[in-house]
Amino acid sequence: MGDRAKLMREENVFKLFLRFSIPAILGMIVQSLYNIVDRIFIGNIPGTGGLAISGVGVILPITFIIMGFAMLFGIGSGANISIKLGQNKKDDAERIFGSGFFMLVAAGILVTIIGLLFLDQIVNLYGADDEIRSYATGYFRIILYGNVFNTIAFGLNNIIRAEGNPKIAMYTMLIGAIINTILDPILIYGFNMGVEGAAYATIFAQFVSFLWSMSYFLSGKSMLKLRKSYVRFSRALVLEIMSIGASPFAMQVAGSVIGIFMNQNLSTYGGSLAIGAYAAINSVVTLFFMPIFGMNQGLQPIIGFNYGAKNYKRVKEALKVGIISATVVCIIGFILIQTIPHVFINFITKDPDIREMGTVGIRRFMLMMPVIGMQIISANFFQAIGQAKKAFILSMLRQVILLIPLIIILPKIYGLIGLWTAVPIADGMATLLTILVLYYQIRALNKAEENYREERKDEIEEHVESKLGINI
Known part of the structure; x- marks a missing residue:
């Protein structure tokens, strides 16, 4: 642990950001290829028109909830582990790891069972009509079969990154995405399996990622150990994990709720093909936002560790580097x-x-894309320092509080154009409110930094006095 802790405390912040973020960015871009590659191949299946991709587009917001549980316990565990490692509490970090792993397995199994039991009702709720229902149910059923492995692999990936191994975390996602990309055309076209072939390619790739992640912790290469005695339900630890994981979980659930409203309005004002257009837009937007999410993942252990170590100057430096980098990417x-x-x-x-x-x-x-990077990085910043409530509220601003009313109102006035315009309006308003909250948080950090300096000064003076026997 010593070398990694020294790196977190002393390495130039920008270099440290690149060290952690580049693998995370590459990994997230590759991870996004799971869905994007599926949609590319599905969108070009002969004889289906745009109905196949529209059917998969219906499933997209449902997968947000599924991934939300992986984020709830994966990101929640990772953020808490980073803080504990910064406080030099390795045993506490391993206890969080054990409880987080237990919950990842339990959540994966529970979501799969519920999804299979209520498959038809869920697909209908999210806007599938008679034209695209068969595509949606066929794809979703198979995705659920592999959900447990995907949930565990995603959660372990965050823990790998939290303990200071971003390259291993990247390889986990890279392996799965490459396998998925290879299998997609073979199963979809070669074996003439269509949409279901894409789903089988995805779950097989997720299973391989799961095996890779597990092998890392079971082979003795990891700093943190997955101890059998710690793999259990601990109410206190689970609540601690969920307090931070609640924000990304809420974002995913909110995205799913938005999907219901979007799909219903898209169907009303543009038909099934409008749902397909939304799926295509989401694929492109996801590809551009993956670098931002990668930056978040790279920043999280840096900010969390240094916040736990009370090195507030480095916390602020990391935040500044993240906001500037994200803004540059968004402008491009x-x-x-x-x-x-x-x-x-x-x-x-x-x-x-x-x-x-x-x-x-x-x-x-995407009219407000230039400012979105700042909003996303800032919301994640509050999550990384353990301020779950602020992270939750800032995340909800874009996804629910501001966006849902706009989605309901604007299409009634402007039709499909109003639906597209609702998103940038919500983005702009959420960013302004985020800037205000962040301003006061920076002031609080400055004060905490001053107080810590005074405490350290007093400790040094007391130490000198005790050694020399004099008053300073």
Whole structure:
């Protein structure tokens, strides 16, 4: 632990950010290829028009909830582990690891059972009509079969990163995505399995990622050990994990709820093909946002460790580096989306109606992209320092509090264009409120830094007095 702790405390913050974030960014981009590659191949299945990708598009917001449970216990465990390691409490970190692992397994099994029992009702709730229902249910049923392995693999990936091994975490996602990309065309076209082939490719890749993650902890290479005696339900530890994991979990659930409203309005104002256009837009947006999420993952252990060690100066430096980097990426993405949106949409699907809807929609959808990076990084910052309530509220601003009313109201006035426009309005308002909250938090950090300096000064003076026998 010594070398990694020294690295966290002393390495140049920007270099440390690159060290942790680049593998995380590459891993997240690769991870996003799971869904994007599926949609590319599905969107080009001969004879289905745009219905196949529309069917999978219905499933997208459902997978948000599924992934939410992995985030609840995976990110929650990782953030707490980083703080405990910063406090030099390795045993406490391993206890959190054990309880987090137990909950990942339990959540994965529970979600699978509920999903299979209420499969048809869930698919109908999320807007599947008679044209696309068979595609949606066929894909979703198979995805549920592999859910346990995906939940565990995602959670372990966050813990690997929290203990200071971002490259291993990247390899976990890289292996799965490569396997998925290879198997997709073989199963979809070679074996003529269509949408279900894409689903089988995904769950097999997730299973391999699970095996890789488990082998890392069971082989003795990891700093933290998965101790059998710690793998159990501990109410206190689970609540501690959930207090931080609640924010990303809520974001995923909110995204799923938004999906219900979006799909229902898309069906009303644009039909099944509009749902397909939304799926294509989400694929492109996800690809651009993955670097930001990767930065978040890279920043989390840096901020959490140094916050736990009371090194507030490095905490602020890491936040500044993250915001600037995310903003640069978002500005580049904004320019590309506004100038050549058709290039990205065409890459997802060749259906002319979906391409036309998607090209118009994505330009409006991402009007506030230049400021979103700052909002996402800031919300994650509060999560990393253990302020779960603030992280939760800031996350909910974009996803629920501001967006749902706009999704309900604007389409009634402006139709499909109003639906696309609701997102940037919510993004802009959420960013302004986030800036205000962050301003007061920085002031609090400055005060905490001053107090800590005074405490250290008093401790040094007392130590000198005791050694020399004099008053300073």
